[in-house]
Amino acid sequence: MAASYFDVDGTLVSSNLMHSAVWYMANDVNPLRSATKLGKLIARSPRLLWAELRDRRTFNELLFEVFRGTPEDRLHVLADEAYVWCMKDRIYPGARDIIARAKDLGHEVVLVSGALDFLLERLAKDLGADHYVGNRLEIHDGYATGKILRPVVAGPTKSRLIADHARDNGHELADCFGYSDSYSDVPMLSVVGRPAVINPDPALLRMARTYQWPIIELETASK
Numbered sequence: 001m002a003a004s005y006f007d008v009d010g011t012l013v014s015s016n017l018m019h020s021a022v023w024y025m026a027n028d029v030n031p032l033r034s035a036t037k038l039g040k041l042i043a044r045s046p047r048l049l050w051a052e053l054r055d056r057r058t059f060n061e062l063l064f065e066v067f068r069g070t071p072e073d074r075l076h077v078l079a080d081e082a083y084v085w086c087m088k089d090r091i092y093p094g095a096r097d098i099i100a101r102a103k104d105l106g107h108e109v110v111l112v113s114g115a116l117d118f119l120l121e122r123l124a125k126d127l128g129a130d131h132y133v134g135n136r137l138e139i140h141d142g143y144a145t146g147k148i149l150r151p152v153v154a155g156p157t158k159s160r161l162i163a164d165h166a167r168d169n170g171h172e173l174a175d176c177f178g179y180s181d182s183y184s185d186v187p188m189l190s191v192v193g194r195p196a197v198i199n200p201d202p203a204l205l206r207m208a209r210t211y212q213w214p215i216i217e218l219e220t221a222s223k
Helices: 017-026 031-043 045-054 056-067 072-077 079-086 095-104 117-127 156-168 183-190 202-211
Strands: 003-006 108-116 131-135 137-140 143-148 177-180 194-198
Touching: 003 156, 017 031, 017 056, 017 079, 017 108, 031 045, 031 056, 045 056, 056 143, 072 079, 072 143, 079 117, 095 108, 095 117, 108 117, 108 156, 117 131, 131 156, 156 183, 177 183, 183 194, 183 202, 194 202
Parallel strands: 003 108, 003 177, 108 131, 177 194
Antiparallel strands: 137 143
């Protein structure tokens, strides 16, 4: 049996990691603390932009630092509402169809994303995916420390996680499919035998055309 591995942000949904961070900071129980956290996030934006262009792992680590001090129970109590705002309402037309097509072919469908694991859990259930791999916040004494548990799901690490999942579940990588929108996910796409691009950025689009990978546009797709 083959597996289909999907990136999430920009591939299946129009959101990105910043949306969940901003949402949680804006919905802190204390308005003053909320404004302070949002201010810190804005002040950090130049470093975040640099990291997003240079090193996705660093971007993830810098971004999730804003969760430091957030109670674990609040992260989960608000998760359903956060999921609706950050992901559910931003699922691309056609995303459910391509997931359903993979399932019809007998594939195990796996979401691989830098998004927080408890949001990915809800997206996987909503889309009918079988498994998900996402970033996990470190929790100490009931509060987020602002650190991400290893491994950080970003960049080349995605390819290793996919290879590990395929090995542990009896999938031949040569028969597996991979889908992403970002050039930063080239390692992820290169590790599978059947790469494809969805809503690709310009650099990934050029690579897809060079190697004749399938190019899918979900932003305007419909049944």
